[in-house]
Amino acid sequence: LFRSNKTLRKRNAPHLFDLAGIQVLANNLFKFSSKQTLDIIQELYMTHQAVTYPRTESTHLPSDYPAECLQTFDKLAAAKHNTAICEFAEEAKARVKDVGKHIFDSSKVSDHFAIIPTGVIPNLENDQNAKKIYHLIVRRFKEAFLPPQEYNETERFTFIGEHAFRSVGEEIITVGWKVIQDKDQHGCNPADHIHQDFHVEAFRGQQETSSSSE
Numbered sequence: 001l002f003r004s005n006k007t008l009r010k011r012n013a014p015h016l017f018d019l020a021g022i023q024v025l026a027n028n029l030f031k032f033s034s035k036q037t038l039d040i041i042q043e044l045y046m047t048h049q050a051v052t053y054p055r056t057e058s059t060h061l062p063s064d065y066p067a068e069c070l071q072t073f074d075k076l077a078a079a080k081h082n083t084a085i086c087e088f089a090e091e092a093k094a095r096v097k098d099v100g101k102h103i104f105d106s107s108k109v110s111d112h113f114a115i116i117p118t119g120v121i122p123n124l125e126n127d128q129n130a131k132k133i134y135h136l137i138v139r140r141f142k143e144a145f146l147p148p149q150e151y152n153e154t155e156r157f158t159f160i161g162e163h164a165f166r167s168v169g170e171e172i173i174t175v176g177w178k179v180i181q182d183k184d185q186h187g188c189n190p191a192d193h194i195h196q197d198f199h200v201e202a203f204r205g206q207q208e209t210s211s212s213s214e
Helices: 019-030 034-046 066-077 089-093 128-145 178-184
Strands: 002-011 149-160 163-174 198-201
Touching: 019 034, 019 128, 034 128, 066 089, 066 128, 089 128, 128 178
Parallel strands: none
Antiparallel strands: 002 149, 149 163, 163 198
């Protein structure tokens, strides 16, 4: 006997980077120290003028910044020589007017707003570390504007004697912003994801509750 429940859920796109956020991700992905990541972003900001000011605690942009973002997406989309930069820029641009306070909220901006690309495309072929950080900033900028991922979450309880086993699975309905991550993870297919089963203690009368078996 088993019982299952299906619920439609959404995963919203991540916020834009503040300094701490990109330092954590760069450490997880590339083992860069916090100082190393800051130094790279400083160089991208000061030397290449490719990203905005790095020392920020905000993950939002000013409320009057949509026009700037539209221009930036145009410049990213024009970089046809580099798929990592231009891909999905047009799709993200199309949603600039839809994202609202998830991105544009002056009340959540203090001295400096989130770290985003400026639209200047730097030549980083001789600096692979800087290239990695720049691509992270560009990727997050596009992800933040793309729609939520939608999926069906199925929770299933299987009853064996006095014990129950629970498993949770996900069926992707709309890939949404995760389309960029899926493309970056070579060989990864945005298929169903099944979480590990784990045992829970069944209680008296549970068998009657599970009579709606499939």
